[in-house]
Amino acid sequence: MKQPEIPRFSDRFGAVIIILFLALAGPAQAAKPVAQTDKARAAEPWSPPPRPEDAPLPRSARLGADEDGTPAGRTVKTPGGITESLREIALGVNEVLSGDHRQGAARLAAALPQAGDQADVAAYYQGLGLYLAGDAPAALAALDGLRARASQSFLGRDALYIAMESAARAGRPERTLALAEAWLTDPEPSLAPAVWLQAAAAATALGQRRKAEDFLRHLILDFPTSQSAKAGLALAEKLAATPDPAGGAAGFDPSAPDTVLLRAEALVEKGGAEAALALIPEAAPPGWTPAQAARGAYVRGKALFRQRKPQAAYEAFAQAVAADPSSSLAYWARYHQARCLWRSLRAEDAERGVALLREVLAAPGRDDPLKEVAARHLALMLAERGRFAEASDAAGQLKGLAVPPEAAAQGAALGAILRYVTGDMAGAEAELAAFAGRFPDDDWADGARYWRGKALTNLGRGQEAAGLWMEVAAGRPNTYYGGRAAAALASLGEVKGQVVASPPGKSPRCPDASEPPSPAVSAALAKAYALADAGLPALAEMALEFSAKAAPDRADLAMAHIRAAMDGGRRTAAMRTAWRTFGGCLLRGTPAELMPLRDALYPRAYAGEVVTALNGSGIDPDVIYSLIRQESFFDPKAVSGAGAVGLMQLMPETAKAVGKKIGIRPERADLFNPVVNIRLGVAFFRERLAREGSLAAALASYNAGENRVAVWNTGFGGLGEELFVELIPFTETRDYVRRITTNAMVYERLYLGKN
Structure with a gap:
């Protein structure tokens, strides 16, 4: 969004x-x-x-x-x-x-x-x-x-x-x-x-020069692509050129080589790759040291990679390596070279990338953040090509590294899954149990419990598996792993009827929660409703958002804001309030408890267009509603930074190619028409599903492209749909597939299966 x-x-x-x-x-x-x-x-x-x-x-x-x-x-x-x-x-x-x-x-x-x-x-x-x-x-x-x-x-x-x-x-x-x-x-x-x-x-x-320089440093490095940063740069340059009356040490000089490098890196991270390249020419400016020139080549490589120019980026990183092959920067540059090679999809380039990552891991000295990204990417590249034993060995090198908890959790999850894939069920079960204990609040903690249950089943310990799956399914039934766990329980025959949504004593706050009287809340609601009655609905919504944020435990304020935000087309604001106040209910609530949120958060908008476009396909319409929800949240005017348009976020070139096959010639403006966009988007998705053979692969192809998914299908598609999702190496695509799959399940529950 x-x-x-x-x-x-x-x-x-x-x-x-x-x-x-x-x-x-x-x-x-x-x-x-x-x-x-x-x-x-x-x-x-x-x-x-x-x-x-x-x-x-x-x-x-x-x-x-x-x-x-x-x-x-x-x-x-x-x-x-x-x-x-x-x-x-x-x-x-x-x-x-x-x-x-x-x-x-x-x-x-x-x-x-x-x-x-x-x-x-x-x-x-x-x-x-x-x-x-x-x-x-x-x-x-x-x-x-x-x-x-x-x-x-x-x-x-x-x-x-x-x-x-x-x-x-x-x-x-x-x-x-x-x-x-x-x-x-x-x-x-x-x-x-x-x-x-x-x-x-x-x-x-x-005359507060040091304070001014501190403000300018924040502005130029934290918001480098803003127009204010450009104006601030002029002020910073003026200050740097003016002697300090207090005679203090040199302050913030935006033209100093080290600062230029910092500015360029900030631009790359904030979406300003083109400006970063303008800041650092291919040939280092006069006065730069060899180390600064090498850093400049490295930053240029990162900028070119962001521009999807992997060959040019590879060559820039090669300059950084050549400057001092044994330096820490050179090994980081080799890691990025491997990522450039991964982009090409060619098997021979993948082999070169694997060799580079192994060279990085064999480097002397201890740079744990570098070792972590190199080992994790090596494991993913090997798994992508179906070389699971080697991938598992690479993941083993992640153990014991001093890295932030999020990175450590990613590595532990990957290592445990690869143990499972290679058939080491005892090792997988032990690592998955350790993950749940070490990272209890991680987003993948339920995933660890679910896959531990799978490993226990393979070890003949079905009752233990059922206990874990019951914990996941009862604790967060409206999640990806909650749905998987419920299905696994059903296949074991351990559960009859519906799984209890919320453990006793832990009922989540839901929209129908009774609230004690509050004069402050009554006054806030009256104020907002008066503004709406006076023809100022956007101000009413802003007032309700402010009040709901100030009192996140009040269901009445939250629901009032969600309704006002949805009426005003501010879907993201509505979603923020819903998760802030009803997050537990969204994860654990029953369909009846979630019903007041259904039309706002899980609408079946454009149902006629969706059903018509799906005619004869056998595809569940809830998948398409979930796909539209993920791509645009039902905003027909949505345009992405990459230029994708409309409800199903179609690139104009893709729309023309699909339109040619179904007998229409859409222009870009036509893609804002829900009828046209849904017809083309569904046709495109039907193509993906027919080509890839599974829902998970089709969704991945919609997000990451058919060429990349062809490699994944060859490498690990034969492991089944569940493991296919776990081994998707791109975090964005993996989360994309899980979200749409989960939301389709929630749609089905909220609408009682009536498509």
Whole structure:
């Protein structure tokens, strides 16, 4: 699902040229001194942009025609049946959001004395209106009261942010810095880059150089692809070129070779591979040491690998190896070379990759993180080719390494499964028992119990296996391994009827839980419902989200927010609240307990289109609902970073190829049409299923591509569907297959098998 994007500053180059022209031509005829000051400051890349609305703004300031507010030029209306005070507030909010900033702010100022529990809404949008109208000092004053109690209102942190922007525009660096530091105690990723930038600019203006450099370091290395980072880079370069009046040690110099390398690595990790390559040319810049040049080649290799250019990446890593073949960096480069070779799918390249990884594992010295990734990838590469005994030996090298718990758990799980695959049931049973004891809270703990049960069955200890499977099936029946365990129990004949969903005394919190009366909750619900009645549903949803997060044990608040979020198309927000409050119920609840969440979290949307497209295929429609849920959560407008479109996330080229076979010629725009997208997506999935022969392999092919899955089918497809899933070497694809399989099971339970 799409992640929130970082808002971007507008391009200021044109504004700078205009300012220079006006300066040469003579004094500007500005109506407001504040705006004149803004224009003068906007010549610096790190200064606030000329227009207030060009700064990154919180969601509450960007609500448009699809949420609350109306586009400019349209009549603002409010429903009848609400109080006159709330009607005035709703009108003022809509005016601010639709462009009548001053009129809306004035209306809200007049309504504020009678606003009651909606005073925070009136104060925030009054301040926002003044800010957008260019009156930064007045905005700062209007927001002062709400800012002081930011933790008590759903608009409090947004008020803090707009107050900070207003202080910056008003030329008050000490106030800007204080507000920025207060906001950064709980930063929100989409706005954090802008706040780091404002904090750095304010600290610079106050002469607090070290603090400014620290802010800039955070900004440039943590948010390297943001527009704020580009502006911050200019400020950092200016500071580095200016002697420190205090005469202290050299601070943050973004142009220093070691810092350039850090910046490039940050860009690679944050999706800025192209910018990283621009930062580090193929030939090391003058003044770089051999070690820095080798590091630069290494980082270039990582960037090229991210761009899916494995051959070029391999060659860049080769440069890093050649610089000092015995260095730690060279062995890391060899590990990455092996990954490049793995991408090619050719057997001979896989052999070269295996040899490189063995060379890394035989290296002198102790670099446990490197040994861990090398041994794990060697085991996966060997298993992919069906060489299970060698893979098991490679996994054995993971034992005893000092690595983080998550990496240790991955290695232990892989080693235990490979023991099982090679027929060492006693060894597998011992390792799986050890896993459950060592990593009881790991996501795969139930997997370890399930596979231990399988090993015990093969050892003739069926009663012990049944006990383990009962534990998994009863503890978390709505999970992948809960479903597998229930099926295994049924095959043993150990269980008659339905498995008990929740052990006695451990009933999870579910949507129908009775709640004790709470005046605070009643007030929060009344406030949100009043906003919805006033024609401000997005604000109502934001208020409910804030209240539900503050009281995660209240089922009534959670359900109110989930319904409001789904009505507003904010499926991810609804899912967050559901897992926060009802996580136990989602894992362990009965169909009856989960029923209030069914339509929100497991909808059978577009059922007619799905059933029509599946006609005659024999495919369970719940598989397609689960596939759509995983790919887009039923958002027909979804577009991935790779360019996949619509409900079933089809690449336009794939859609054209499939369409040719079924007699339609889809353009990209057609893929936003649910009828077309589902027809093409189902046709594509039917092709995958016919080719791969099993549901798990078909799902893996939908995610990872048919060529890769062909290798997997050859290497370990003969082991059966369950082991096929366990041995999928790509974590993303393995989790993808498990999720869709699990969700299809949950769909079947929630809809009682009625397709």
